[in-house]
Amino acid sequence: EAAVTQSPRSKVAVTGGKVTLSCHQTNNHDYMYWYRQDTGHGLRLIHYSYVADSTEKGDIPDGYKASRPSQENFSLILELASLSQTAVYFCASRDNYAEQFFGPGTRLTVL
Amino acid sequence: GDSVTQTEGLVTLTEGLPVMLNCTYQTIYSNPFLFWYVQHLNESPRLLLKSFTDNKRTEHQGFHATLHKSSSSFHLQKSSAQLSDSALYYCALSPQGGRALIFGTGTTVSVSP
Numbered sequence: 001e002a003a004v005t006q007s008p009r010s011k012v013a014v015t016g017g018k019v020t021l022s023c024h025q026t027n028n029h030d031y032m033y034w035y036r037q038d039t040g041h042g043l044r045l046i047h048y049s050y051v052a053d054s055t056e057k058g059d060i061p062d063g064y065k066a067s068r069p070s071q072e073n074f075s076l077i078l079e080l081a082s083l084s085q086t087a088v089y090f091c092a093s094r095d096n097y098a099e100q101f102f103g104p105g106t107r108l109t110v111l
Numbered sequence: 112g113d114s115v116t117q118t119e120g121l122v123t124l125t126e127g128l129p130v131m132l133n134c135t136y137q138t139i140y141s142n143p144f145l146f147w148y149v150q151h152l153n154e155s156p157r158l159l160l161k162s163f164t165d166n167k168r169t170e171h172q173g174f175h176a177t178l179h180k181s182s183s184s185f186h187l188q189k190s191s192a193q194l195s196d197s198a199l200y201y202c203a204l205s206p207q208g209g210r211a212l213i214f215g216t217g218t219t220v221s222v223s224p
Contacts, residue, residue, distance in 0.1 A: 098212070100212055102157065105155050
């Protein structure tokens with residue numbers, strides 16, 4: 001069954017440390033996205049990609065990098081994690097009618 | 112720029128009563144795609160409804176919405192709320208079916224017996 005999976009599902013990181021969140025999709029979709037969710041802010045777009053080896057900045061890219069090594073995989077990288085990056089992170093892929101399919105989310109806590 | 116406005120942050124109601132969640136949008140494009148996503152506690156958002164046809168009602172799982180381009184609205188309605196409808200609801204816009212979805216801030220619905 002086509003799906004979007006994320007790993008890890010939860011992560012505790014230390015301030016200043018490096019964090020990598022991974023996403024894998026079997027939907028055969030070109031577009032993939034990373035969002036963060038915070039209470040009161042809804043879902044905000046961090047980075048997205050429409051083809052392998054290329055990424056684009058979303059609305060809140062500062063402090064985040066992204067990597068798309070293949071159509072199926074899309075990673076979000078926090079080089080120097082900060083307290084303000086504590087949030088739930090969702091990955092999604094998109095079909096040709098703009099519908100997005102979300103992964104289960106990663107709960108990141110930065111201490 | 113493109114934006115989505117959901118005016119209610121929290122809606123509380125009793126089971127059996129009707130539900131209406133407001134969604135208005137702004138975009139310069141004439142053919143936007145509008146979506147409603149629902150997110151239950153500790154789950155990820157999933158699609159509830161979508162539309163890109165003006166003045167056509169779309170329905171799913173007892174919910175319905177009609178895209179009105181004249182008023183830039185896509186309100187979500189249900190005639191009788193159920194306990195299982197308690198969730199976070201996002202309205203989202205894809206301008207001209209393009210790059211990414213623009214989400215509203217979400218409306219939390221809490222249904223009590």
